[in-house]
Amino acid sequence: MFGFLNIYKPKDITSHDVVSYLRRVTKIKQIGHTGTLDPFAEGVLPVCIGKSTRLIEYLSDDKAYIATVQFGKTTDTYDIEGEVLSESDIKVKEDELLSALTKYRGEIEQIPPKYSAIKVNGKKLYEYARAGVEVEIKPRKVVIEEIKLLSFDSNLQTAEIYIKCSKGTYIRTIGYDLGQDLGCGAYLSGLKRVQAGDFSVEDSIPLYDFKTVEDVEKNLIPPIDKLPLKKVILDDNEYKRVSNGMPIKSNETGLVALIFNNSLTAVGIGDSQQIKVKKFVG
Numbered sequence: 001m002f003g004f005l006n007i008y009k010p011k012d013i014t015s016h017d018v019v020s021y022l023r024r025v026t027k028i029k030q031i032g033h034t035g036t037l038d039p040f041a042e043g044v045l046p047v048c049i050g051k052s053t054r055l056i057e058y059l060s061d062d063k064a065y066i067a068t069v070q071f072g073k074t075t076d077t078y079d080i081e082g083e084v085l086s087e088s089d090i091k092v093k094e095d096e097l098l099s100a101l102t103k104y105r106g107e108i109e110q111i112p113p114k115y116s117a118i119k120v121n122g123k124k125l126y127e128y129a130r131a132g133v134e135v136e137i138k139p140r141k142v143v144i145e146e147i148k149l150l151s152f153d154s155n156l157q158t159a160e161i162y163i164k165c166s167k168g169t170y171i172r173t174i175g176y177d178l179g180q181d182l183g184c185g186a187y188l189s190g191l192k193r194v195q196a197g198d199f200s201v202e203d204s205i206p207l208y209d210f211k212t213v214e215d216v217e218k219n220l221i222p223p224i225d226k227l228p229l230k231k232v233i234l235d236d237n238e239y240k241r242v243s244n245g246m247p248i249k250s251n252e253t254g255l256v257a258l259i260f261n262n263s264l265t266a267v268g269i270g271d272s273q274q275i276k277v278k279k280f281v282g
Contacts, residue, residue, distance in 0.1 A: 002050030
């Protein structure tokens, strides 16, 4: 069994919990997800079953979220699960928020939260934070393709913001930074991932709908349906060569998906003269 699942991760469990649950259902150990979602967050979590775990690096990695931002407080984790560090009586106005959002379009630099899994000197930042140890956190460049205000409640001082961004973007940091820009502080009170590469929330299936192996099998997505690679169809002889790790003649360049009998056989890379096998999946 191999392929992708478009899982809807519920709140209050980790991405690792999703993988562990599916391992219990399928009795398959070779299962992985394509991008962590914090426990307080919900939404799309693509999962790879069996040999498809070898293909994670080739999937599109742009993401889209709907973030719920609460203005007027800050927390140490930048989200609803943290301890409150500060409070403010300053009230945000919608036009001020719209103006503040403009600086977050395009390539920006952001400093990841100290409660994150980024490693410094081989140790995760949240391990330093829990131990009360201060370490230098270097800014990282990320790309915000689109950011827009979906709704704003002036009484509750909450906003729903749509953000489409590159891999590695911390939405919690955007919420925190917005609060700093507006002088009132802010944290994320909710987060939903609505897109992960070619996987959308509209097509996702709630995790606990997968109760049996049959539930998994009938919802498996063939890798060729989601890989953003040009397809090269193999004949019998080419399939034999690829199966033995040998190159085939081709004028293709770059990464390609090598297909035999309507199924993904391998990912290859072409140089306009031949295609070499990068990763064989069977």
